[in-house]
Ligand SMILES: CCCCC/C=C/C(=O)SCCNC(=O)CCNC(=O)[C@H](O)C(C)(C)COP(=O)(O)OP(=O)(O)OC[C@H]1O[C@@H](n2cnc3c(N)ncnc32)[C@H](O)[C@@H]1OP(=O)(O)O
């Protein structure tokens with residue numbers, strides 16, 4: 001292009017000078033971020049496979065209508081499945097491929113909820129019948145729990161499942177408008193089956209909410225079966241975004257299903273109509289939600305790291321003010337205000353990565369214990385998954401928006417990737433449990449265990465952890481000491497719940513650093529990020545910490561000084577720390593975050609691809625603008 005300076009030429013790494021500053025082994029950090037050499041290999045290979053296949057392009061999404069967008073999503077899902085089958089990808093590789101395709105679709109719920117629900121709540125026999133069909137995608141499932149009138153309050157669901165001992169069937173029915181299933185992903189236009197949650201009624205007696213496998217559509221022509229009214233609930237937040245997903249509405253009109261389609265691992269109904277509650281906590285019927293909440297924490301680290309990668313690379317490219325004697329202007333990443341907003345988010349991305357690893361271990365451990373009918377850690381697993389899902393999704397949603405702001409005006413362009421990332425991500429604060437409702441669950445757990453907090457304080461813990469533990473104990477003592485009901489104190493108790501979850505994240509980050517971490521300078525970088533995460537929160541919530549007396553105002557001032565020093569230590573490593581996420585430009589979907597930092601030519605080129613620029617004179621000029629300019633429109637009476 002004419003007048004293109006050397007600095008704007010393609011193929012030049014405009015961030016090379018930043019990458020050369022790195023003080024640690026980036027390849028080793030990539031392994032730490034991925035979790036293991038094997039995980040890195042799968043991730044690296046599959047992300048490049050997706051990025052190199054034009055069948056998975058996503059740069060046109062914002063220009064498609066809802067129907068075009070949805071049909072394109074169906075095409076991609078089918079193409080992804082064909083790729084998985086043709087290449088004989090493993091379950092792990094297939095999951096990675098769906099992740100890097102990066103498009104909310106019915107497959108998320110089929111693989112992410114429908115199958116786990118059968119695995120977690122189905123009997124052996126039911127698993128043997130349904131899982132092979134689901135794994136081969138000969139049926140497509142969704143998770144139909146939420147209704148128009150109830151989502152948070154699962155025990156308030158109104159759909160009924162009445163046992164008919166004459167025919168050995170359940171009759172599934174939507175008795176009211178508000179009992180219509182509403183929101184389930186994949187339900188609107190695709191799912192052939194649902195795990196439907198309904199109030200079990202046997203012999204005129206209610207036994208609470210249970211899960212049932214219900215076929216919704218014909219496997220021959222996809223038409224809804226008798227008694228099934230089903231459709232999409234309409235456009236959602238943002239243009240492209242989550243509108244690739246057919247969140248649906250579903251009404252049952254006395255739909256009959258065989259008795260063996262009630263998920264019966266937790267409780268059973270015999271053909272004689274006897275209800276048997278096995279000696280497991282009824283809350284196991286919520287097991288799928290617990291499973292998904294722990295995956296959502298890992299997803300938070302992915303979404304936040306994606307936004308931070310974009311904002312960090314662009315902050316190193318963008319120069320504004322500060323030119324000395326005609327020299328280059330200052331990189332905005334060098335401004336202390338930019339660092340104080342950006343680097344805590346970088347630290348949070350790593351913190352959430354490691355807490356996600358720990359939560360995955362905790363979930364596997366509690367699942368193993370459940371096999372042996374050991375329910376001792378179930379309450380803690382529920383509190384941890386609920387609380388950490390709430391904490392990490394709120395911080396990530398806020399963090400993506402902060403990254404947009406860190407990129408100035410260009411952050412508001414769709415080509416920055418940030419508006420779409422935000423629009424797709426924010427429902428994570430609501431689905432799988434509204435974040436406040438989940439924190440209330442944590443608060444309940446803390447109320448019951450607050451007496452044990454003291455004992456945990458005395459045990460050998462790093463100083464940082466003790467400050468955080470003292471904060472939680474203090475916040476709880478202040479609330480529990482006051483003789484007022486839970487509801488009255490709930491807003492305060494939610495704050496204590498957040499403090500408890502932040503304690504967990506900080507302590508697990510510290511524990512991570514006690515492990516063997518190979519690679520030159522890698523552990524040192526993680527120590528800096530861990531200190532940034534802990535001190536940033538201490539600074540943000542210093543009122544809590546000061547009121548507990550475990551730090552003094554001088555400590556608070558020192559912590560702030562230390563934060564500035566830590567930001568200076570991160571600065572030369574910032575680009576390398578986001579390179580370690582190993583995201584392809586395709587997955588990032590961001591001109592501002594492109595690997596080579598060649599932003600301006602790409603922004604300029606992208607603008608002309610907008611459909612509005614297909615004609616120099618806009619459609620509508622002759623009808624509306626020209627008359628205006630020529631005053632051919634009768635001027636309105638003044
Ligand atoms: C890839 C992502 C795609 C996202 C697609 C989205 C999908 C969805 O959104 S699916 C629908 C998600 N919906 C929810 O998350 C609903 C949230 N609501 C609930 O989970 C529950 O209604 C509740 C936990 C808020 C309340 O349940 P309830 O039955 O009313 O129980 P109580 O609060 O009275 O608690 C009784 C007792 O049970 C314990 N407990 C509650 N839940 C669990 C659990 N999941 N696991 C283990 N234990 C649980 C609770 O702690 C109480 O214990 P005690 O205090 O000892 O009695």
Ligand SMILES: Cc1cc2nc3c(=O)[nH]c(=O)nc-3n(C[C@H](O)[C@H](O)[C@H](O)COP(=O)(O)OP(=O)(O)OC[C@H]3O[C@@H](n4cnc5c(N)ncnc54)[C@H](O)[C@@H]3O)c2cc1C
Pocket residue numbers: 109143144145146149150151152153182183184185242247427430431432433434435436437440
């Ligand atoms: C994109 C998306 C995808 C979804 N996918 C699915 C799916 O596949 N399957 C499915 O079954 N569902 C799905 N859902 C539904 C989702 O699970 C529910 O919306 C969610 O659980 C929140 O419930 P609600 O809508 O009833 O919120 P509400 O509970 O009505 O929340 C409204 C407000 O009330 C407050 N509140 C509620 N109860 C209390 C209380 N006891 N104390 C204090 N405050 C309270 C909440 O904090 C919130 O501020 C999806 C939702 C979205 C947005």
